[in-house]
Amino acid sequence: xxxxxxxxxxxxxxxxSLRLSCTVLGQIYSSDCIAWFRQTPGKQxxxxxxxxxxxxTVSWLDSVKGRFSVSRDHLKNTAALEMRSLKPEDTGMYxxxxxxxxxxxxxxxxxxxxxxxxxxxx
Numbered sequence: 769x770x771x772x773x774x775x776x777x778x779x780x781x782x783x784x785s786l787r788l789s790c791t792v793l794g795q796i797y798s799s800d801c802i803a804w805f806r807q808t809p810g811k812q813x814x815x816x817x818x819x820x821x822x823x824x825t826v827s828w829l830d831s832v833k834g835r836f837s838v839s840r841d842h843l844k845n846t847a848a849l850e851m852r853s854l855k856p857e858d859t860g861m862y863x864x865x866x867x868x869x870x871x872x873x874x875x876x877x878x879x880x881x882x883x884x885x886x887x888x889x890x
Contacts, residue, residue, distance in 0.1 A: 770794035770879050772864050777884030780854055784888070788849040790864030790881060797821070801870035802840060802847040803877065806886075808860035816862075818870025819847060826870035831857070854888045862886050 776788040790802060803818040818826040819838045828836070837850045847864060862884050865877035 770796055770866065772866060772879060772881035774862065774864055774881040774884040777862060777886045779887040779889065782855055782888055782890050784854050785850070785852045786854065786886060788851065788862055788864075788884060788886075790847040790849075792845045792847075792866065796866050796879075797868070798842055801826070801867050803865045803867070803870055804838065804847075804849045805863045805865060805874055806858075806860045807863070807883075808857065811860075813863070813874045815872050815874065816849070820870060827872065851886070854886075856888045856890045858886060859888050860886060 771793040773791045774788060776786060778786060780786055799821040801818045801820050804816040805813050806816055807813040816829045816832055817838050819840055825838055835853045840847045864881045866879040867877045
């Protein structure tokens with residue numbers, strides 16, 4: 769059974785940076801998509817970005833474009849979300865999910881991590 773484990777969340781001041789990591793325990797196809805989602809207060813879970821095994825990224829969330837970047841490391845079986853110039857509105861629970869396609873709808877994904885909290889203070 770495949771499990772995803774996120775790490776790297778925490779509390780930072782506005783303008784700061786954090787690096788989230790998603791470790792895949794078990795086997796997924798190397799071509800599978802790993803998507804990053806977040807759930808901010810008062811909002812539904814939204815996809816930040818998806819990344820396929822070949823490094824192709826899909827549909828960045830407009831509000832994070834230019835501030836966040838994503839990568840995958842097949843040797844370590846991990847994916848990372850680098851977040852810079854963080855804003856208070858980035859505060860929320862961040863999740864990674866795995867699936868065959870990088871779809872926007874969170875209901876598509878059957879494999880989820882437990883989430884990691886990101887808090888950005890002004």
